Amino acid sequence: MAAKTIISRPIYGTLSPQPGKHHLFVADAEGALAIVDMARTAPPGFFDGAEIVFIPGADGKHVAALEALKSAQFHVAPTFASLLPRLKQTLANAHMGLRLYLAGTEGLIGQAMQVALEAGIDHTSTQTEHRGSLARRMQCVHCKGITENVTTQPATCAHCGLLLLVRDHYSRRLAAFQGVCINAEDRSEIPPIEEVFP
Numbered sequence: 001m002a003a004k005t006i007i008s009r010p011i012y013g014t015l016s017p018q019p020g021k022h023h024l025f026v027a028d029a030e031g032a033l034a035i036v037d038m039a040r041t042a043p044p045g046f047f048d049g050a051e052i053v054f055i056p057g058a059d060g061k062h063v064a065a066l067e068a069l070k071s072a073q074f075h076v077a078p079t080f081a082s083l084l085p086r087l088k089q090t091l092a093n094a095h096m097g098l099r100l101y102l103a104g105t106e107g108l109i110g111q112a113m114q115v116a117l118e119a120g121i122d123h124t125s126t127q128t129e130h131r132g133s134l135a136r137r138m139q140c141v142h143c144k145g146i147t148e149n150v151t152t153q154p155a156t157c158a159h160c161g162l163l164l165l166v167r168d169h170y171s172r173r174l175a176a177f178q179g180v181c182i183n184a185e186d187r188s189e190i191p192p193i194e195e196v197f198p
Helices: 031-039 063-067 080-092 106-118
Strands: 023-028 050-055 073-076 099-104 127-130 136-140 146-150 163-171 176-181
Touching (some): 023 031, 023 106, 031 050, 031 099, 050 063, 080 106, 099 106, 136 163, 146 176
Parallel strands (some): 099 127
Antiparallel strands (some): 136 146
């Protein structure tokens, strides 16, 4: 219940086809299924002007399902870092009216949204759908390091080693949830670590 009161907490919707000639989809893992589901309601020829950029993950699932949509362009990337130059270039060269769709994990959505904001695309004009893991991208407020794929509460900072309470406060600028030291007064006090963001 508390998460609903945090204003910064991202709210995700369901992808739906928008009018326009140019559509850019960025997805990872189960996010592919959001695109496939949306395609069922898309008008004929919708993907003729679409570009799909997909990070399949280690298992390589869903590539064939996305290829079957026959988009104008389809690219597979191993990581978000590897697709970043292409995404930045695509958004820098985009014409007015580009429709942006982000689907998959919160880490992917947040990082892609961050790039879109830098390119001048307002976050309210981008469609997002969360699918798959609830793992969080976390910034340690003490050392400023980013730890990817955090699934536990509390979590250990991958940079400074502090035990952090993963807050529901989300920074759109950093595309990360905030982590604050949970045992600052007594480092020997270690609360039970639970898997809460599977």
